[in-house]
Amino acid sequence: MVTFFSLLYTFLFVLFVYLHSSSATTNYNVLSFGAKGDGVTDSTQAFINAWAAACGSTESTTIYVPKGMYLLGSVAFKGDCKSSDITILIDGTLVSPLDYGVLGEADNWLSFEGVNGVSIVGGTLDANGSALWSCKAAGSNCPNGATTLSFTNSNNIRINGVSSLNSQMFHIVINGCQDVCIKKVNVTAASDSPNTDGIHVQFSQNVMIMNSSIKTGDDCISIGPGTKNLWIESITCGPGHGISIGSLGKEMDEQGVQNVTVQKTIFTGTQNGLRIKSWARPSNGFVQGVRFINATMQNVQYPIVIDQNYCPHNLNCPGQVSGVKISDVMYQDIRGTSATAVAIKFDCSTKYPCTGIRLQNVNLTYLNQVAESSCNNVIGKTFGLVKPNSCL
Numbered sequence: 001m002v003t004f005f006s007l008l009y010t011f012l013f014v015l016f017v018y019l020h021s022s023s024a025t026t027n028y029n030v031l032s033f034g035a036k037g038d039g040v041t042d043s044t045q046a047f048i049n050a051w052a053a054a055c056g057s058t059e060s061t062t063i064y065v066p067k068g069m070y071l072l073g074s075v076a077f078k079g080d081c082k083s084s085d086i087t088i089l090i091d092g093t094l095v096s097p098l099d100y101g102v103l104g105e106a107d108n109w110l111s112f113e114g115v116n117g118v119s120i121v122g123g124t125l126d127a128n129g130s131a132l133w134s135c136k137a138a139g140s141n142c143p144n145g146a147t148t149l150s151f152t153n154s155n156n157i158r159i160n161g162v163s164s165l166n167s168q169m170f171h172i173v174i175n176g177c178q179d180v181c182i183k184k185v186n187v188t189a190a191s192d193s194p195n196t197d198g199i200h201v202q203f204s205q206n207v208m209i210m211n212s213s214i215k216t217g218d219d220c221i222s223i224g225p226g227t228k229n230l231w232i233e234s235i236t237c238g239p240g241h242g243i244s245i246g247s248l249g250k251e252m253d254e255q256g257v258q259n260v261t262v263q264k265t266i267f268t269g270t271q272n273g274l275r276i277k278s279w280a281r282p283s284n285g286f287v288q289g290v291r292f293i294n295a296t297m298q299n300v301q302y303p304i305v306i307d308q309n310y311c312p313h314n315l316n317c318p319g320q321v322s323g324v325k326i327s328d329v330m331y332q333d334i335r336g337t338s339a340t341a342v343a344i345k346f347d348c349s350t351k352y353p354c355t356g357i358r359l360q361n362v363n364l365t366y367l368n369q370v371a372e373s374s375c376n377n378v379i380g381k382t383f384g385l386v387k388p389n390s391c392l
């Protein structure tokens with residue numbers, strides 16, 4: 001009797017879980033809304049309609065993109081949604097029109113604005129940016145180009161297993177968001193592709209970027225003003241310009257950057273490794289509470305750099321000094337090779353010197369020789385073995 005009731009209870013419990021799970025999630029296949037996976041038919045409106053259906057549902061929803069190639073123009077996925085749990089599951093590839101002008105005048109290709117609880121899982125996003133890069137390289141009158149994937153003023157965002165190829169501009173932008181997790185992302189663009197930052201974060205807090213590979217023509221990860229509580233871990237970067245905080249201080253009134261951790265990173269053939277950069281202009285911005293931990297440099301031009309004299313083309317900043325205050329920055333367990341003799345360069349503001357800079361267990365060489373370090377307007381300390389010899 002005990003066995004019978006135990007089995008009955010187990011059966012009813014499993015049945016309840018099954019019925020509950022099956023009824024709690026509504027699935028929308030983009031094919032049902034007229035999308036075609038032939039890479040030729042414009043499926044923009046089908047994706048917009050699928051989003052409208054998911055957004056209007058009160059249940060957890062999944063928008064499913066089967067295998068195939070789906071041609072999309074610029075699409076804005078907007079809240080307020082009734083559902084706070086929408087998953088876009090992509091088994092196929094989303095491709096932009098070959099004519100770069102279709103996206104070139106738009107700010108974004110795929111944008112999410114004011115959404116909550118959205119996850120993008122899997123798939124490839126191919127923005128076909130090479131034609132626009134060639135136009136820019138030729139000095140022609142070209143549009144700026146579009147960011148591939150953008151989240152603005154959104155919360156509880158998950159991006160997992162997405163591959164972004166050949167973005168016209170930035171690949172992924174997180175702007176004004178909270179509670180964002182980006183994992184297992186693969187970014188690929190040519191080493192000479194202009195302004196194709198892999199992941200850019202600004203005016204956002206509680207953002208995590210992990211276990212990703214970024215090969216691009218600009219910063220692998222760029223960190224803009226207003227970023228707070230950012231965790232970056234297990235990133236391979238190269239080609240690219242490294243992981244950069246900045247450029248900061250372009251505006252006088254600017255939010256600061258604080259509580260940033262970057263650990264377990266590998267840089268291969270990049271322009272920079274770990275960089276903090278600010279304009280040589282007055283500003284009330286700041287950088288504080290940064291931890292760069294456990295990084296490997298492989299033939300990196302400037303493995304460790306703070307540059308507070310950024311003034312491209314000597315416009316709007318000659319003769320000025322940076323107002324960005326940089327403090328409490330630690331470099332720990334940094335090793336590898338520099339492609340230039342100066343492996344550590346701290347070029348800080350004459351008005352607001354960098355303070356609280358710490359080097360701990362750093363070992364960087366140049367052509368199997370002792371590298372050099374350079375310091376201007378910086379106050380800090382060293383701990384443990386530090387090579388090249390510190391100028392702090």
